[in-house]
Every structure is written in C-alpha cells, then in structure tokens.
Amino acid sequence: MKYLFSLLAFFAATLHAAEFRAGAATSNITPELGSSINGGFQDGKAAFIHDELNARCLALDDGQTKLVFVVADSCVIGRGIFDEAKKMVNEATGLPMENMMMSATHSHSCGTLQAVGQSEPNPIYQRFVARRIADGVRRALNNLAPAKIGHGSASVPQQVFNRRWKMKPGTIPPTPLGVTTDQVKTNPGINNPNLVEPAGPTDPEVSFISVQGVDGRPIALLANYSLHYVGGVGPSHISADYFGAFAVKIGQLLGGGPEFVGIMSNGTSGDINNIDFRGGQAKEAPYGRIQIVANDVAQAVAEAVKSVKHEESVPLAVAQKELELGLRIPSKDEVEKAHEVMKGSKLFPRMETMEQVYARETALLADFPAKVSAPLQIMKIGDLHVSAIPAEVFVEIGLELKKRHSPTFSVSLANAYHGYLPTPEHHALGGYETWRARSSCLEVDASTKIIAGLEELFAKLK
Secondary structure (H helix, E strand, O other): OHHHHHHHHHHHHHHHHOOOEEEEEEEEOOOOOOOEEOOOOOOEEOOEEOOOOEEEEEEEEOOOOEEEEEEEOOOOOOHHHHHHHHHHHHHHHOOOHHHEEEEEOOOOOOEOOOOEOOEOOOHHHHHHHHHHHHHHHHHHHHOOEEEEEEEEEEEOHHHOEEOEEEEOOOOOOOOOOOOOOOOEEEOOOOOOOOEEEEOOOOOOEEEEEEEEEOOOOEEEEEEEEOOOOOOOOOOOEEOOHHHHHHHHHHHHHHOOOOOOEEEEEEOOOOOEEOOOOOOOOOOOOOOHHHHHHHHHHHHHHHHHHOOOOOEOOOOEEEEEEEEEEEEOOOOHHHHHHHHHHHOOOOOOOOOOOHHHHHHHHHHHHOOOOOEEEEEEEEEEEOOEEEEEOOOEEOHHHHHHHHHHHOOEEEEOOEOOOOOEEOOHHHHHHOOHHHOOEOOEOEOOOHHHHHHHHHHHHHHHOO
16 A cells, blocks of 8 residues: 555656646846936937836746746847856756846847947946846746646738838948948938838748646736837837837736736847838827837737647757857958047047947957857747847848748847847848948858758757
8 A cells, every 4th residue: 555655646746747837027127217228329328217127037847848038128138147147047946057048129228238339338237137137037937837838920010111221323322331332221211212122021920929827817928029129219218118018018918917927029120120111100209109019019919819729738848059150350450440530539439420430349349359159049849949049130030940940930139149140142232230340240151150050959959
C-alpha cells in the first residue's frame, strides 16, 4: 500500500510538472521630470508625464521550459541594460538568460536609455530601468498559474505606410554627408508633387499570442505590428505612444481585470510609419492619432481572439546565437573633415544643422570597433516561432521570414540595439535610414547575414 501511494504521488507530481502555466506583470519605468527624451536630432527634456512608461512582462512555463517576453516603453535600449536585467533574474531565479526576450517599443517620447542623436542617458536611470525590468520578470514568474494559450493574427492595413519614396529625377537634395546619389527620400511630405511611388511594401498583419486562465479569464495578450511609432504627443511629454494606448484598449475589449497585461511589440517597421503621404490625413489634436491607431488595432485583435483555439498543453523551446557583424567606420580624412564642420556650430558642443549633427556622428563612429556581436534569438511556442532581431528591421525582412516560416513574427529592437537594418537593395537606394551614423552603421550585407543566422536557429528548433 505504501508503494502504491508513492507511485500515485509520483504520477501526480509528474502531471503537475507538465501543466502549462503563465504569468504576467507590469513594472513602472517612468523617468523623473527633467530627464532627457531621445528620438530626435536635438535632445528633449521631460516636463510632463502624460502616461506612465512600463516594462510589460509575460512568462510561460510548459513544465520543462520557461520563457519570458519583456517589452519596455523606450525608444531604444542597449544590450548592457538588457543583459544586466537578465543577469539579475538569472541570479534570483535560475532562469537562463537566453530564455528571456527583451525589447524596446521605439516610442519617441520616452526617457533616454541609449546615446543616440544628441541625447545622452543618465546612468542612474539606466540602472533603475534594468532593476525594474528584472523585478517585472520576477513578478511575472511569481504569478505563474495554470493557463491555456493560443495565437492568431488580424489585418490592419489602413494604419501602415512605407515612408521611403522614389521621387522625380533631380528633386532629392544631397545628404548631410554630402552624398548626391540617393534615389529615395524618407518622409517626403504629404502630397509632395514630386512623389513617384513607395520604395517598398508594408506588412498589415497584427500577430498576437493570447493567454487565458483555465477558466477563460484573460491573463495577457502580446501583439506585434510593423509600425514604427505614431507620435503627435504634447511638447516635452513622456508617453508610451500607441503601444501603451493599445495595452489599455485591448484589456478593455477583452474584459481583462486590473491584473491583465496588454503588450504591443514592434515588428519589422524600419521603413514604415503612420503617415499617408499620398492620401493625406486630417490633423489631430495631441494623442488623437495615437488613439485612432490603438483603437483600430485593438478592435481587430479582439475580434480575432474570438476564433483562436487556446491549448492547455503547448511545448516551449528557445535557441540563440551570436553573430559577428562589421561596421561602416569612417576614414581618417572623413573624421578630420567632420571635426572642421563641427567647429561651425555657434552652440558647440551642441550641433545646430543636420550637416553638423552628422559630422558629430562621423567623429563618434571613429571610436567604434570594426565589428560587433549581435544576439539572434528564436522562441518556439507550439508551432509559432518568434524571432528577436537587435535592430530597426526593414519590413521586407519580416515579410521574407513570414513567407518562409509561417506562422511566425519578428520583434525588432530586441536584446540589443545596432541601429537600422536595411536590405542591401535599400542601401543601394540610399535614404535617411542608410546615412552613416551610430543609428545606422551596420555593414551593407548585415540583413543577409542575420537572415542566414536566423535560418540556423529555425533549423535547430525543428
């Protein structure tokens, strides 16, 4: 009899260990007033908090493997902050660092966490955010409870537009670096008479992962849409942009309680924004356009969730690798010329003109290493694969991966930050996203190498 009870206990423990669980949490990462706001060529200063910034966390556990997703309200986040947060979680819980996917939303109205443009991060805020991300992950892990999970997609084509345009001959001015061969112009202006056609496609798909309690209660929803950001916030406002507005709206539409966590990650949106250059858009009051986009996307997702089958047993897996990529480092002559241009600023060391801003970028890039190590990662949830790419990824790359590996989606600005990721074809066309700067310095063939690296991970997870 004693043996029988031991055997029953063993089977009970085995069944319990295999039970699928999920947990979610948010962790406030709002900066203090007066903090730097990045996302522009000139630095901003926070004077008003419109809505709180958060690191939104989702933890999954199939009984053998735990995976964690984090999406933080920030323009860009460097690897150091993500790795520090992962290390703190690992030391506290034992969860492997490679089992965590952390990304930034790319809202341009958040506190500076990475030196870009003329914005510099406060080390105190960087440490604060790393700690708060780690706390959010640990809280999500603490909230693990029996759950079921499903994934699906919706289509919202009306809110995405390719922002790179081919123009009539002779209408594209020289770049701030003096290049005269650009064949496309980024953000050319609404109804510009010189417009010819967009230089690339869009991706209207909103992919999502829906997590519910075994009783059907909404726990969390992680979405992914290839839209750069929306903007249109108030002056010197801190805001999570449409990413935060979506998180609120999807919770309302799904009937989630105060513990529900809505999450919107940034897809492959390096060349995509919300401006209809040919059709035009009505001018909205601050936050008006953000609410329009958030409502459209949330309503489409909420409707699609109704037809998703949620499973109570889904296997989880992860694969990660480091990929060495070259950087486009300026020559000695280019650096010397850049220093001369910088001296022309009457506000030195702050730069005034675009030519001066890019001269400063050239000077700063001179101190960069010739190569960097970029982390690539794929998380597998049942038949769904989620790729993490540490850059502002062009939409063509995401569409190619979807074509090869459906169902799948890619998260940009994930686990590190290495600037824009155009395809070699877009490098040949030129345009803002290719102009050499700290925000665009990867080698021309970087996207080709990243896709090849991801293919290795897809194969490993088969």
